[in-house]
Amino acid sequence: MIRVAIDAMGGDLGPRIAFQATEKIVAAFTDVEAHFYFDPQEFDFPVDSPSSRIIPVACHDSVSSMEVVDRSLFKRVDSTIYRSLADMSKAKTDVVVTFGNTAAMVALARHIVGLLRPKLYPALIREMRPNPLRCLVDLGANVHCAAEMLNGFALLGASYVEARSDSEANVALLNVGVETSKGSSVIKECYQMLSEQAWPKFSGFAEGFELFSGEKNVIVCDGMVGNAVLKASEGLFMFLLSQLPKHSMDTSAIEKLVQAESRHGACLVGIKGNLVKGHGRSDLKAMMGAIEYGIDIARTNLYKRIETKLTQQGVL
Secondary structure (H helix, E strand, O other): EEEEEHHHHHOOOOOHHHHHHHHHHHOOOOOOOEEEEEEOOOOOOOOOOOOEEEEEEEEOOOOOOOOOOOHEEEEEEEOOHHHHHHHHHHOOOOOEEEOOOOOHHHHHHHHOOOOOOOOOEEEEEEEEEEEEEEEEEOOOOOOOOOHHHHHHHHHHHHHHHHHHHOOOOOOEOOOOOOOOOOOOOOHHHHHHHHHHOOOEEEEEEOHHOOOOOOOOOOEEEEHHHHHHHHHHHHHHHHHHHHHHHHHOOOHHHHHHHHHHHHOOEEEOOOOOOOOOEEOOOOOOHHHHHHHHHHHHHHHOHHHHHHHHHHHOOOOO
């Protein structure tokens, strides 16, 4: 049985939508048990729950998406995100899925679950395409990044790709051009670091158009750039879908393509557990997609496979 911990309080649409997504998931997957973390002041868990495989976990605190993270966060032991991570660290669940505050999630994951290696900073990875697998890292877990951090993202991204697929990782740094003379001093320093390492395979710089195609399957950047790139891509897609019908153009083919290629949610790698972050603005479909992604990585215990890969390469 795959045990999924769902932090229901972080999404913009509230716990009611999260519960509907949970209902549909347990109906679709007979080997999944959902632990539903909620605040009873905000949501009335149904007395006649539709499934015995939805386990209510009442908490009396939650961290909103607008809150600024400070030291008091680590004392909020009855918040939904804290308790869901704590239960996973005690092996009560196999994966946590949250739609809430990214900064709180990262800080508590580091504090409660722990890092695979000190100073190997955890990063958010998004699968830009599943087949062949290609990823963007980081998406917002780290905003101000030194060269050592970017190098760590490359190691985590490479181990993710090789743990999730049969492909060899081929890493590149996102930059304003492929010429070695371009980029910030941080990018150039990281370029030198990756060039001197035996693993992973490093192919220099990548430009934005290489995010979705080409041989470079791990694109590395800081969290500010990665988050902006991802949301700009999603925003362009939504804009095209809204505008093309005005010109009598059928969008069904585009919608089918994106549905086949898209992956809802991002994985926080570099911690000793499986953790998925979904968009705060996720609707029912997106929430279900993020939970399915969580189930997928829990089936293979992805963090352990990443840990094994890093150990084999002498990183851990």
